[in-house]
Amino acid sequence: PPNVTGSLHMGHALQHTMMDVLTRYKRMCGYRTLWLPGMDHAGISTQLMVSRELKKENLTRHELGRERFVERVWKWKKESGGQITKQMRREGVSVDWSREKFTMDEDLSRAVREVFVRLYEEGMIYRGNRIVNWCPNDQTVLSDLEVEKIPQAGKLYYLSYPASDGGAGVTVATTRPETMLGDTAVAVNPNDERYQSLIGATVALPLTGREIPVVADEFVDPEFGTGAVKVTPAHDPNDYDMGVRHSLPQLVVIDPHAKMTEAAGADFAGLDRYKARAKVVEKFEELGLLEKVVDYEFSISKCERCKTVIEPLISTQWFLRMDELRDAALQLLARDHKPQFVPEVPYEKVYSNWLENLRDWTISRQLWWGHQIPAWYTPEGEVVVARSEEEARVKAGTEDLTQDPDVLDTWFSSQLWPFSAMGWPEKTKDLETFYPTSVLMTGRDIIFLWVSRMVMMGMKFMGREPFADVFVTGTILDAHGQRMSKTKMNGIDPLEVFDKYGVDATRLKLASVGSTDIRWSDKQVESYRNFANKIWNASRFCLLNCDGAAVDPDSLKSSGQLALHDRWILSRINKTARDVHAALASYQFHEAVQALYHFFWDDFCDWYIELTKADVTAEQAAPHRSAARTRLLSVLEQALRLLHPFMPYITEELWQQLPGVSKQLLHPAYREAEPTIMLTAYPEANQSLIDDAAEWQMQAVIDLITRVRNIRSEMNIKPSEPIPVLIGAPDEKLRKVFSANTNQISRLLRASEISISDQLDAPRASARAVLFGGAEVAVPLAGLIDFAQERQRLQKEKEKLAAEAGKLEAQLGNPQFAERAPTEKVEEVRARIADIAQRTAQLVQSIQNLG
């Protein structure tokens, strides 16, 4: 579910397209499909958005109070939230709006409370006082995943701490001098010979008058800095751990607003952390205790949302223990290989590595917008966790309860989506029907945040994986290879692309993206827009020229007595259906798009329509004509079905216009529905119509036509000028193919006459070309031919063949090749050499004939 605050971006459009292609495709295959739409309440984002609105009215959420603030958020959600669902309608996605859910809906909230209570009762959720990531700007704790590490140029300060006994003391290196006010130890590596005498001694912490011990800890790297580390348990995660190991006091010197506390001393209390840093450095310098300052590059933790530097603080929060959940997910992967990531490399490893290093998850947030934690406190401070306040009162035996003010991390509810959105914990029909789901489409950025957590929760509460496959889409970059982002202002608005090129064209482009990153280019969408236009025009031709005929799927069921081009198009369309099925089965969207594009444009438009035109547009009504019209309409109808999952708008529009469309065309599963291409059967490949002979024969015809057109072009013969075409074909089968298709060949070549014989007998002044299968073609050009030019053209052709023959002969000449390569491969090379030899001989003859 996208964020309620979000609006459609290219990443959504990409995922939605692929999801919708699969949904529509599977539906047309007769499956009961469900794409359940919804929105996420997006805790922090939404709260910030509404807070900004309040600011315009010179109000803060605190002035408004929690209850009225939350009301205000709901009002905002009703009035301006969920832009994205309107935009999804524009995308043409076939989601089930009747099941739309919002993560704060009552039923989903109930699922959240149920999960919380159960996990608490099992001891997996606990409340604890630990060091956490705190955002001083948003005033909330954050999980590790909401913190980003950003490399930054900084300074490393070397601070000297004199020994308590007046000895040499020790120098520590730090990037955060202000935290020294909270130091409660100095640590050295136990094996570091330099510091053996100091271990167990104390040093005098400057500016504070405190004495702190020197402890030995393996964590300390003797190579880094001075080999001695200041230990600030209250303000650094590592120091926190060391503090626990050595039972050091946790002295809090920085508060939640990132200001120094009273404990930092009178000189510093109330100062901002950075001002305090400057002051500490200044004082050390005055005291002669600042040994040096060096430039140092390190990573700093920032709030992913507001980019404020995170302050590690000790705080009481709610945590979810991850070990058991993690183990279940890892076991699912090891034993059942689920989920199946596509592409498997690198995502499966990324996912499992992350799980293996998983630590407890901080689930509470100091926000008002979200699921309030279902925990109540008695006046004595006793905690009661319950599904409702009533239940809590019963459990606590008192009505004097205060609910924990915190809410849960947004992802706590979204991780339940695969089952909470279908009614869990009730045992609903939807759950029974649709859980586990088949496939999740997602960007790689939320594999940890969302995907892994859904797996863990699915295993925990449903006992099964939430989805079988996870398809990870690529990222759409801008034209310069940069990630699109709001701050860079380099994002492309999908809606503008829709306006400019149409939704279908945009979808086709997006579907062909696959799972690698690509740079956005309007040019590619434009070419698919042209494709949509081609579909439109081809359909227009069919509709304008097929009076009296109607779509009839039976007309495509056998190819018995049909002409070559008819047998050929049936073979092509069935092969295309086969290829598209295979491609989609393995999420090869790009291949599916290519297969459809080339079938429709090259095979159907460029050849089939042209070849059948004569029959279809014949003046006289005849059975032959109506059969041709029926076939043309029926092939078009099948093609539209094949294209439909990718291009829903244009295919539906055209399909509805076709004569003869009716309930009869619907998939048996939807027989009673109103006619719509959405519920027709996706064409299955009919193996018996895949006709290699027809494809080979058609290839011969195409080869002939292309060669003669080439002669026309190279010889500068006007397209309107009729030309005689002489064909010589020693092979009888080939002669039959040409003579059976004389009309079509003649039409496409604008031939004045066509003669076919076993031996080419052409005047000297002819342009010639060698065809495959030993055939030749000549175009007599008395008075038009430039002998030198023609000789050059043939010579060029000969050179091409010679180059190819050279390579092949070298291969065959290698004795190891004949020995070790498979026989059919060797035979293939021999056959090709023979073919080239024959063509070359014919070319030589042609050149001689020119004189």
Added chain:
RNA sequence: GCCCGCUUGGCUCAGUGGUAGAGCACUCGCUUCACACGCGAGGGGUCAGUAGUUCGAAUCUACUAGCGGGCACCA
């Protein structure tokens, strides 16, 4: 620091152990009665580099370079 991905014609990208593909761009020709968002014909690549495995490598392996990701508690 560790891990991973990418590098194919001018551009954006497919693809594959056995004759290099598409779209766009480019050149030439075309108001051919569906379409100039079109039709027809062309030109253009030693598939980043080096070494290896193999009868054969652009495809597999290793290393190198450039670019881009992800992960990590080095003060």
